[in-house]
Amino acid sequence: MTAFIVGGTLSVVLVASVVLIVRVLLWGTPAGREFVARYPGEIPLPTWAPEGFPAWVMWQHWLNAFFMVLVIKTGWTIRRTSRPMASWQSRHGGRKIPIEQFIHVFLDMFWLANGIVFVVLLFSTGQWIRVVPFSWEFIPNAVSSALQYVSLSWPTEDGWVNYNALQVLAYFTTIFLAAPLAAITGLRMSALWPARAERVGRVFPVEMARKVHFPVMIYFVLFVLVHVFLVFATGALRNLNHMYWGTQDDGSWAGFTVFTVGMVAIVGAAVALRPIVTTQVAALFGRVGR
Secondary structure: OHHHHHHHHHHHHHHHHHHHHHHHHHHOOHHHHHHHHHOOOOOOOOOOOOOOOOHHHHHHHHHHHHHHHHHHHHHHHHHHOOOOOOEEEOOOOOOOEEHHHHHHHHHHHHHHHHHHHHHHHHHHOOHHHHOOOOOOOHHHHHHHHHHHHHOOOOOOOEOOOEOOHHHHHHHHHHHHHHHHHHHHHHHHHOOOOOOOOHHHHHHOOHHHHHHHHHHHHHHHHHHHHHHHHHHHHOOHHHHHHHHHHOOOOOOOOHHHHHHHHHHHHHHHHHHHOOHHHHHHHHHOOOEEEO
16 A cells, blocks of 8 residues: 555656646747747648538547447457357358457457548548648647647647647557558458468468557557547537537537447447357357357
8 A cells, every 4th residue: 555655656746747847848948939839739731621520520430439449348358368258160161260259350340341431531521631641740740739738738729620730640640550550460360361371471470460469459548548538638518519519619518418328339339248249149140169
């Protein structure tokens, strides 16, 4: 207990010290103020860039969260399961795989399909400009945004019109780097990997895929936690109305209500994802046995 109290106290002191140092450097020195003035943290978008969130973005956002939570849960189940509860095999034959792996891959397919639809719509509607860094100026502006967050003098939030540079880099990394990496490494580890792809398998061994896949999952967990925290910390009603109700700043609780209902559905699905349910689902697509 004493170690816990001492550790907690030291952590608080360390965080407070970092915040104080960054505040002094950023706002208390001419160089810091000049840096923020030159790189405020946001890059103006082209005049043709769309504003707001169309209905398809709102649906895609929720579906992505829905499948991601279930994928992460089943992935963690695979990692901590030493003895599978049952096996699954296609009705057309082939090797048996643990039922936990089948459910994970099954949910992955929906998550991946949703992601492909999202990317197609992103580029066909011009929304890509909001999440793709199109200039090297994003890097110093992202540094500026990060320092402003650390100093607790947070950059101006106006997600309806434009994200700050740090958000753009985070969304770009998640959509175009982390998601494909998760899909590719997951495919390499799964039974869907073609047995005849021996040459590719030697270049990209399954051991390498395992070493990459888990850290990518950790990245997604951290991204979700930080993302949700900032949504609530920078104006919950406004942000939730943006994403879940498609309105800008009307001060209503409609977005919060839709968000709450959506979260209840996600939590309910995660809780319902038990052996008695997963076994029945797996049986619809193959043979379940021991």
